[in-house]
Amino acid sequence: MTDGTMRWAGRGTEPEAVERFYAVIPAGGIGSRLWPLSRADAPKFLHDLTGSGQTLLRGTWDRLAPIAGPDRVMVVTGRAHRAAVEQQLPQLADRNVVLESEPKDSSAAIGLAAAILERREPGVIIGSFAADHVINDVRRFRRAIVEAISVADAGYIATIGIVPTEPAIGFGYIEAGERLEVPGAPSALAVTRFVEKPDLETARQYVDSGRHVWNAGMFISRADVLLDEMAKTKPDLVAGLRRLAEAWDTPERGAVVDQVWPGLEKIAIDYSVAEPAAAEGRLAVIEGDFSWDDVGDFASIAKMQSGGRTSDLAILGEHARVLADSSSGVVVTDRDRLITLIGVENIVVVDTEDALLVTTSEHAQRVKSVVDALKISGRTDVL
Amino acid sequence: MTDGTMRWAGRGTEPEAVERFYAVIPAGGIGSRLWPLSRADAPKFLHDLTGSGQTLLRGTWDRLAPIAGPDRVMVVTGRAHRAAVEQQLPQLADRNVVLESEPKDSSAAIGLAAAILERREPGVIIGSFAADHVINDVRRFRRAIVEAISVADAGYIATIGIVPTEPAIGFGYIEAGERLEVPGAPSALAVTRFVEKPDLETARQYVDSGRHVWNAGMFISRADVLLDEMAKTKPDLVAGLRRLAEAWDTPERGAVVDQVWPGLEKIAIDYSVAEPAAAEGRLAVIEGDFSWDDVGDFASIAKMQSGGRTSDLAILGEHARVLADSSSGVVVTDRDRLITLIGVENIVVVDTEDALLVTTSEHAQRVKSVVDALKISGRTDVL
Known part of the structure; x- marks a missing residue:
């Protein structure tokens, strides 16, 4: 057990929600490598793949709701999955369900959530977390998120890198550099670069180097910082997302969605934000010393x-x-x-x-x- | 092609049925090694296991009916399978369906058929053939049966031994001895002994010896000879079978079955007849040079x-x-x-x-x- 854990346990209460923080769960992706269990109409996040008795989506909620607060978790998903998502997450507020009329990859999904939340609450810090990953140590996870929020508050885009337990070839890696001197984030390091899934030999070198962690696809930043970074590489996409956000909480939403959504560029947030921000020195990584898996196959x-x-x-x-x-x-x-x-x-x-x-x-x-x-x-x- | 085959082909007609011969098909046995396809209510012989489009039972019929004549094929099966058997074999005569009230192994099944047929037609030669084996060359099969009938007519119990193509460990073997001088059966040999499924090394020795053939479980003999041989080892069983046969074609059948069947000894015909007859020099083997398989697994x-x-x-x-x-x-x-x-x-x-x-x-x-x-x-x- 860690100090943090013991302190929480000692208090005898659940830790409180973190202020200014909003969790975003993009719940998309079928999980083709898990066919025939995962299907277009029954994607990976709607399955129990751990034997816990609950879906991966519900597990994700249960991890995030205590950190952000149950009324501060937003889910971005396809229209077809609305009913299933709401059934899984009865506490999910209506205004926190963002429905995509067609899949547009993670930049659009997370970017739209950022734009909506930034309009609703300027200066908000958002964290995006896949709906279909597995994490076993919730307290260590929370501690990493708390550090990441401090880093985000300092203007960085933070990510959580998982300390590798083996030379996995199924994950991307993050190469960490210098320690960042951010108050409240003692373990934050600058990100040197992101690297794609390596071959086994390269993976071994990464693990031996001690400087590489697994890219768990979690990004924590101020919503405006995220959008500004995205706008540097994808200005049209961000313009579209801002138009959507402006109309989102108004009666115009439907019309603007119909007009804007089909033209949005499909691109993963790794390419539109994470890699360019890393090259600029705007990306930070917090090492996550908890067990994590993307349940890839x-x-x-x-x-x-x-x-x-x-x-x-x-x-x-x-x-x-x-x-x-x-x-x-x-x-x-x-x-x-x-x-x-x-x-x-x-x-x-x-x-x-x-x-x-x-x-x-x-x-x-x-x-x-x-x-x-x-x-x-x-x-x-x-x- | 062999001489025999060519001669038949040269005539341009199907060979005629062999006189005095009756084919018996004991259709029992679930085929446990073929579970979950084979079941108590859908035993192996009711499946198409060759991809031919027909069941093994139907294939067995199609091999035997031209040799014995379609009105001279008897099927011994369980009551539960009556409908399925009749559906598979629409030409099967009512009087040739022998129903077992409970399974009593092959001595009872084949012995009852022998006793019924001997009463109906004294001096009849019967051949018993499993319902669930596969044979591909019907003309070579027929030629072997024709030889076996000549051997049976001379008072022997004949069996067909398959020339091994490999050191199989899933079959029993027959060790052949001296050539028998029986007219019409140039390839008949005396059987020295039956041997159980061997290990691989022993199987290799058998195949190398040139004196061992696979035991395909086919027995061809005069019905009275078979019963007399069985009576030497199992007199009570044969007495029961004769009582059943006496009543079979009379209104007493049901009552006698109820009285006698439950007490019949369960024993494979290999033990009640084949092995003892071999020891006595009453068993002959005809080499079958056709492909055969018991579809054991x-x-x-x-x-x-x-x-x-x-x-x-x-x-x-x-x-x-x-x-x-x-x-x-x-x-x-x-x-x-x-x-x-x-x-x-x-x-x-x-x-x-x-x-x-x-x-x-x-x-x-x-x-x-x-x-x-x-x-x-x-x-x-x-x-």
């Missing part, structure tokens, strides 16, 4: 469930009935029929009503290419 | 489908939809949902409505032990 689920051991069989599914003999890997099912495994190791079995997947942990990343093949062949009934 | 299905290659993926199922990438083995399904395989080799996937099996060719024999485990744990809903 079924191998990741197997690993999380088994606590890193490879000899176990992880089973996910409320009604799962599995009989296994000399088998390891992961079974994910939303059915109740009997699944029998005999002598299969590191197997991945995903059983849904209309599609079955059998692969291995080693090949779990290739699931996406199957989804692409299904799209190309027109078999969209199972996508 | 899913590995056997995969091998048959792939023609012996291991790199292929065999797919069985009328409505199967399979998308495979870098995968080999066998998929068996009675469903139409999409099955996707990625990077799994020698895999066995069997997809049914209420149970899914995932194993490998190597472990296919272990399926039976799973069925046993399910029985013990009371999960009989999927058996």
Whole structure:
């Protein structure tokens, strides 16, 4: 346990919400590598992929609502998912549901939230957090966010970098530089650069260097700072987002959305903001010493469930009935029929009503290419 | 092609039925190694396991009816399977359907058929053939049966031994001895002994010896000879069977069945007849130079489908939809949902409505032990 944890525990109360902070959860993305569980109409964030009994989205809410306050969490999602999101998050305020008429990637989603919140509350600090990641130590997470908010208050765009526990090749990395002297953020470092998913050898070098952390895709900054940075690279996009924000809380919203949304550029916030800001020295990283996973594929689920051991069989599914003999890997099912495994190791079995997947942990990343093949062949009934 | 084959082909007509011969098909046995496809209510012989479009039972009929004549094929099966059997074999005469009130193994099934047929037609020669084996060369099969009938006519119990193509460990073997001088049966040899499924090293020695053939479980003999041989080891069983036969074609049948059937000893015909007769020098073997398989497990299905290659993926199922990438083995399904395989080799996937099996060719024999485990744990809903 850390000092912070002990102090909180000692008080005997839950920590209070952090002032001026708004959490933004962009809940988009199907999670193609988790097909056939994740679908267009049942994306990854609406599944329980940890066996906790709750969806990843709900887990994200439960982490963020105590930090920001339950009335200060905004969800940006597709119109098709509105009902599911509201069902998962009954405390979510109507005004904090931002519906996209079509997906426009993370710059538009987070940028729109920033623009709306900045109009409502000038000077607000926002943090954006994927709806479908898993974090186990909520107190350490909170501590990192509190530091990041101090850094954001000082004008930086802050991100949380996860201390690597292994040379993972499925994540991007952040290379950290000099320590920043920001009050309230003793562990903040300048970001030298972002690097894409490396090969294994490069990943090993990163981990050995001690200067690289995993990019968990969390960005904490003042809303106006974020928009200003985005405007440097994507002025048209930000102009569109500001027009949307201006109309958002008025009767004009629908008309302006219809007019502006289709023309917004689709681009990930990593490219529109994070990388350019890093090059300018405006990006800071707080090291997060908690366990984190983006649940990128079924191998990741197997690993999380088994606590890193490879000899176990992880089973996910409320009604799962599995009989296994000399088998390891992961079974994910939303059915109740009997699944029998005999002598299969590191197997991945995903059983849904209309599609079955059998692969291995080693090949779990290739699931996406199957989804692409299904799209190309027109078999969209199972996508 | 052989001389025999060419002669038949040269005539331009189908060969005629063989006189005095009756084919008996004991259609019992669930085929536990083929679970979850084979079930108590859908045993192996009622499945198409070759991709031919017809059940194994129907394939057996199609092989035998031209040899014996369609009105001279008798099927011994369980009461529960009567409708399915009659649906598969519309030409099967009512009097040739023998229903078992409970399974009593092969001595009772074949012995009862022998006793009924001997009463109806003294001196009849019967051949018994499993309902769930696969034979590809029907003309060579017929030629072997014709030889076996000559041997049976000379007072022997004949069996067909399959010339091994590999050191299989899933079959029993027959060790052949001296050539028998029986007119019309130039390839008949005396049987020295039957041997159980060997280990691989022993199987290799058998194949190298040139004196061992696979025991395909086919027995051809005069009905009275078979019963007399059985009576030497199991007099009570044969007495019961004779009582049943006496009443069979009379209004007393039901009462006698109720009285006698429950007390019949359960024993395989290999032990009650074949092994003792071999020891006495009463057993002859005709070498069958046709391809044969008892479809004992899913590995056997995969091998048959792939023609012996291991790199292929065999797919069985009328409505199967399979998308495979870098995968080999066998998929068996009675469903139409999409099955996707990625990077799994020698895999066995069997997809049914209420149970899914995932194993490998190597472990296919272990399926039976799973069925046993399910029985013990009371999960009989999927058996």
